[in-house]
Amino acid sequence: MKIKYHKNIKYSYYYSFFSFFGVTGLWVMYLQHAGLTLFEVGLCESIFHIASFLFEVPSGLLADRFSYKTVLVAGRVVSILSAVIMLLAHSFWFFAFSFILSAFSYNLQSGTIDALMYDSLIENQQTSDFPKIISKTEIIFEVADTFGVVAAGFFVHWHFELTYVIAILVGMLALVSVLFLKEPLKNNQVQTDTVDAVKEAELTIIELIKSSWSILKKEKFLLNLMIYQAVIDLICTSYYYYYQSIMKSNGFSGFMISGIIIISSVMAVLSISVTPRITRCFSQLTILRFLVVPILGLISLMFFRNGIIMLLLFMILRVLSAVVGPLFSNYYNDLIESKQRATLLSVASVIFSAFMIVLFPVIGWLIDQIGFAITFGVIGIAICVITCVKKFLIITK
Secondary structure, three states, X not given: OOOXXXXXXXXXXXXXXXXXXXXXXXXXXXXHHOOOOHXXXXXXXXXXXXXXXXXXXXXXXXXXXXXHHXXXXXHHHHHHHHHHHHHHOOOXXXXXXXXXXXXXXXXXXXXXXXXXHHHHHHHOOOHHHHHHHXXXXXXXXXXXXXXXXXXXXXXXXXXXXXXXXXXXXXXXXXXXXXXXXXXXXXXXXXXXXXXXXXXXXXXXXXXXXXXXXXXXXXOHHHHHHHHHXXXXXXXXXXXXHHHHHHHHHOOOOHHHHHHHHHHHHHHHHHHHHHHHHHHHHOOHHHHHHHHHHHHHHHHHHHHHOOHHHHHHHHXXXXXXXXXXXXXXXXXXXXXXXXXXXXXXXXXXXXXXXXXXXXXXXXXXXXXXXXXXXXXXXXXXXXHHHHHHHOOOOOOOO
16 A cells, blocks of 8 residues: 655655754854853864764664664654753753764754655655655755744843753654654565675775775865865854854844844845856856855955944855855766765765864854954955965866
8 A cells, every 4th residue: 555645745844844943043152151162162063073973874874774763753852852951951061962962863864854755755656756845845944944043033132041942842843743754665674684785885885985085086176176165164154153152242132133044044045046047147166266255255354343244244154155055066066977976975075074173163262262353354364365376276277
């Protein structure tokens, strides 16, 4: 008997909304509220990326060994436990442990719900609907994340801890959504010779890594492009999260914080929507060469320590972060052969994680020492200098 896939898809949408509800999106501000320095805040983010990297393979094996529902349930339980610890913790190490659990939860969830939906479509020979469904899921993610952060903004100056109470309740709703899912029949089939399958997968991974490294050594431009994207994402991510400290220190009202988040999100969505039109007129490489570097160079204006400039740069970098992702993704797809694409894209993700692990807490430490404006002003000047001398300008072949 075939699964009624539309019910699986419906409950998957519910799960996506509840699991990505970004009510904990102001976590930098929350950790500062709990007494952590920005350096300690940065270390928590580094710990998240380290843990995520270490959990990536084990979580993948769990997904292959157990049912989709089991992995999703485990992910939500761990996520709820992480929120409970964030709510009760009063020291750096407890917060760090919460981030470790959050990373494990993220890895358990990553790709699992998509795989469940796809296998549900296979049962009904409806796989042609998957692109449309995954597109709706992305929209749900953006909406849920924005709504959550906007809601969090209203609690900044009034029982900030309630954001994690909401996170726990929403996590339970996500858990209920999972319970209504039906496991695809394909994934319920008896698995045999599991050990040999795992060994074969490990050998394949090792071969792919060696092959990818060999390609990157030959294709310096591709490696440089990945490093370039990692630098952009590092700056945009760091500015987005550490700007929360400015909002906190300047006493922004909850209404103002929520308004800033809404406006920046709307600008990002509009920018993404017009990007395809821009790429019809200019090549992706041209856009990356003449758009991204000058915008990052604008960060040097931070030396003026003007609140309006800081806010405008927050908006601009939010838009830049939203736009360059699809640009790089499309450009990589043009450069990389299909058999190596998934692995090399994972390499790009690992490079970004490495930058975040090392430099994100360093930026937090610098902000503690010399201030937000001067720190990003120095970063802006450094980008301008590197661009002028073309020593490490990796967009030039």
